[in-house]
Amino acid sequence: MIATGQLEELLENILSRYGYDFTGYSRASLKRRIDGFYVKGRFTSFADMQRRLMDSTAYFMYFVEEVTVNVTEMFRDPAFYQTLREKILPVLATYPFIRIWHAGCSTGEEVYSMAILLKEANLLHKSILYATDLNQAVIEKAKTGIYPINTMQQNSVNYIRSGGKEDFSGYYHANYNLAKFDEGLAEKMIFSTHNLVSDSSFNLFQLILCRNVLIYFERDLQKRVLELFDQSLDSLGFLAMGSKESLRFSSIASHYQQIENKEKIWRKSR
Ligand SMILES: C[S@@+](CC[C@H](N)C(=O)[O-])C[C@H]1O[C@@H](n2cnc3c(N)ncnc32)[C@H](O)[C@@H]1O
Incomplete structure (x- = not known):
């Protein structure tokens, strides 16, 4: 050791x-x-x-x-995705375009989940999903949109729990032990490496998701990364974090309001 x-x-x-x-x-x-x-x-x-x-x-x-810990799954914490569906997407729907940043996207399951939500809300055509991670290998995997078929059952259960009403198997093609998501879902995704510790802001977003990433950082680094998100978020934009994460201790807290006590989603004030 x-x-x-x-x-x-x-x-x-x-x-x-x-x-x-x-x-x-x-x-x-x-x-x-x-x-x-x-x-x-x-x-x-x-x-x-x-x-x-x-x-x-x-x-x-x-x-x-x-x-790096790359554990992820589709519709992780289904209630979180239900809140996105019911509370956040209707607000984003009023915008002419929607830019979303998945920071620390791992192998991309979170991004495909979001693309499905956007498609069902008829918003995918006016959205762009930027998906980044420090780990080049997970980004390459995410770009393929191919996942083990044996994960689809749990994905499907999570999808239904998040309020999904469609036939989940309609979103992918099965081939032996693999499932490939429809290319139409990936059309609006841009995958790239980006290190939250050292790289700067690269766009202005209406929604940033950084879930289950800051939990691996110490407080000072969490604060710096939250400042990066603040610089990258449009006014009235949304910041979504993992169930054990918060921005309450940080310098940006005073101009963010949690939209629901249960889910870790904050809205930036004007
Ligand atoms: C546990 S996964 C979370 C995946 C997904 N967001 C979710 O909640 O299911 C954490 C991810 O953060 C990434 N990560 C760790 N440090 C990072 C950094 N400095 N910059 C960008 N991504 C980082 C890891 O490579 C990993 O893929």
């Missing part, structure tokens, strides 16, 4: 060699992931692991894949 001092040394070396800054990540979970990486890689020592990481960009990218 890696000692605390070694972990800090590794994070500093990664930052200076590759520009990826993990120093603001929550230590407990980051250390667990890096310990797991160390064991899986069968390194003989910490120095051995560090050497491998510093010597090869490809190997470092594999490290990024392994240490």
Whole structure:
């Protein structure tokens, strides 16, 4: 296992060699992931692991894949999506166009869920969904729109719980053990890598979703990322976070109002 001092040394070396800054990540979970990486890689020592990481960009990218938590599913927390359907989309419907940013989109299930909601609300044609993640591998996967067929049953259950009324299997084509979502859903999606720690704002959005990402960051980094979202959100725009996340402690809190006590969705004031 890696000692605390070694972990800090590794994070500093990664930052200076590759520009990826993990120093603001929550230590407990980051250390667990890096310990797991160390064991899986069968390194003989910490120095051995560090050497491998510093010597090869490809190997470092594999490290990024392994240490970030990419767990996701479609219509995750169905009640959240029901609130989007019933409370947020009717407001967005009044706008001439809708720009949405999925920050930390992982393998894209969240983005396909949103495209389905927008299609059912007849809003997809005037929407653009920007979907970003720091991990290049998950972005490549998201671009394919292909998922294991055995996840579709749970996706379908979540879809119905979120208020979906259509036949969920109508949104994808099954081929052996894979399901590919209709290309029409992906037409308005733009996938790209973007690091919330170091990259800047790139557009102005009416809705930003950053769910189950800030939970891995320490408070100071959470505050900085929330400021980035504030700069990227149109006035009266919506910011949606994960069930265990909040903006209450941050400097932007005073000009945001939570739209429903239960769901983590805030609206920016004018
Ligand atoms: C647990 S997943 C959440 C996926 C999805 N938003 C959801 O709620 O199901 C967290 C994602 O955040 C991404 N992530 C972690 N650090 C990031 C950073 N600095 N910038 C952008 N994305 C990051 C990870 O690569 C991972 O795909």
